[in-house]
Amino acid sequence: MSSPKLPKLPLEILTVVIDALAASHSDINTLLESMQSASLTCSAFLPLCQRHIFASVAINHLQRPSQKPISFFEFARFFTEHSYLAKYIRELSVYLPDTAPQGGRGGDVVASLFKAFLNIDGLKSLSICLSRRTSSSEVVKWSDSLFxxxxxQLLRLPSLSRLQLSNLSEVPLDTITTNLRYLSLDQVSWKSRPELTSFDWLPPDLEALDSNYSPFTKTLLLSIRPDNQPFVSLKKLARLQISGIEESLETCRIAASKSESLASIYLKTRSRESxxxxxxxxxxxxTTLQHLVIGTSVQRHDPDPYQHACEELQKxxxxxxxxxxxxxxLPFDSIGTTGDGWDQIDGLFTSEVKWPSLKDVRLEVRIWRYMRPKSTFDVTMQKLTTLYFKKLLASNRIHFVYECHDGLLHI
Incomplete structure (x- = not known):
């Protein structure tokens, strides 16, 4: 049975209809179902639906055991046979396997992958990480992967503006190319390629940098190319997130000193001494900073998780x-219910002379209970505002929010 024909409408109207339908779904599965149904309803909808169906693709995605992942071989074969669909790919997530393909097919798969990737010309976001079949703390050496x-070649696309790298070691510094604006790193280390002596692209002007458990981020920020230019330019950096490493503050200082427009900083340290x-x-x-987020994980014996932070902010x-x-x-058996640190938060920010622009202060506490029942400690933390923060709660200038949540861990 042929698809019914709609009254002849301008392409712009049909596009608005399909875009509105796609925007109404936040879940990828329901989005795909709606797009497939719409494409069967009317043949005129088919290319418009394909634009949404193939906008985001994941290769070797093993984090969803209920769904059969697309293998490298299947991806290469499909987008080689249907090359016109590759132009719709805007987001691509690649999960690198920790072993080579079985049966000696590795070379054939890579060759097919090269051909398939050549058909992608509008990629905006690329994510590369290690398959989660292995431990999340493991990394794969960049040069050891067949893929x-x-x-x-995707990293050279002029349309690419977002790059996420996870669980990778010795990534060549020259993978960071001109048009990148957002860079996210999770357990990533870097290396230079001495044989590469000339560059035909300018350093990217990063606008956002997220670094999680990546102590070698400082290497990226300080490394200089053979043409005496940095591998990344931070002049336009507006948002910075550094967490999980001992050198968080030093890495932050380096990035902040190179930026002319840093407006948001997120710092998470391993201990209050950090x-x-x-x-x-x-x-x-x-002169430019507007939003500051400070996070830490507290040990059981630490009564004042933010004592050192408050002492620094008093300057x-x-x-x-x-x-x-x-x-x-906080751990479930923490004794961090009292201490000068909480009082310091209350008294620190109500000075209009020191903080003339401050409008919002938030304190977010998460208690990890490891599936144990709530204790008096949980109750005390839930009612912390009855003991502290009197000045902030009474302030007409500052909006103060306190939140305490449970974090359940299975052991």
């Missing part, structure tokens, strides 16, 4: 910061 040579030097880390961005005067958020993770 990275094929992937490198906040020593916080003032110096954010000092270079005082600040006449800042443009508009919002500050404290995020603290």
């Amino acid at each position: 990275t040579p094929a992937i490198e 906040f020593n030097g916080l003032y110096d880390a954010i000092l270079p961005s005082f 600040i005067t006449n800042t443009n910061i508009q919002s500050i958020t404290f995020q603290v993770h």
Whole structure:
């Protein structure tokens, strides 16, 4: 049975209809179902639906056991046979296997992958990480993967503006190319390629940088190309997130000193002592910084999780910061219910001289209970505002929010 024909409508109207239908779905599965149904309803909808169906593709995605992942071979075969569909791909997630393809097919798969990737010309976002069949703490060496040579041609696409790298070691510094604006790193280390002596592209002007458990991020920020240009330019950096490493503050200071427009900083340290030097880390961005988020994980014996942070923030005067958020993770048996740190938060930010632009202060506490029942500690933390924060709660200038949530871990 042939598809019914709609009254002849301009392409712009049909596009608006399909785009509105796609925007009404936040879940990828229901989106695909709606697009497939619409494409069967009317043949005129088919190319418009394909644009949404193939906009986001994942290869070797093993994090969803209920869904059969698309293998590298299947991806290469499909987008080689249907090359016109590759132009719709805007987001691509590649999950690198920790072993080579079985049966000696590795070379054939890579060759087919090269051909399939050549058909992609409008890619905006690329994510590359290690398959989650292995431990999340493991990494794969960039040069050891059969598939990275094929992937490198995607990194040269002029349309690519977002790059996410996870669980990778010795990634060549020259993979960071001109048009990147957003870079996310999770357990990534870098290396230079001495044989590469000339560059035909300018350093990218990063606008956002997220670094999680990647101590070698400092290497990326400080490395210089043979043409005396940096591998990345941070002049236009507006958002910075650094977490999970001992050198978080030093990495933050380097990035802040190179940026002329840093407006948002997120810092998460492993211990409260790691906040020593916080003032110096954010000092270079005082004229532009508007939003500051400080996170830490507290040990059981630590009664004042933000004592050192508050001592550092007391050095600040006449800042443009508009919002500050404290995020603290507590173990279920923590004794961190009292201490000067909570009082310091209350008394620190009500000075209009030191914080003339401050409008919002948030304290977000998460208690990890490991599937154990709630205790008096949980109750005390839920009612922390009855003991502290009187000045912030009474302030007409500052909007103060306190949140306490449970974090359940299975053991």
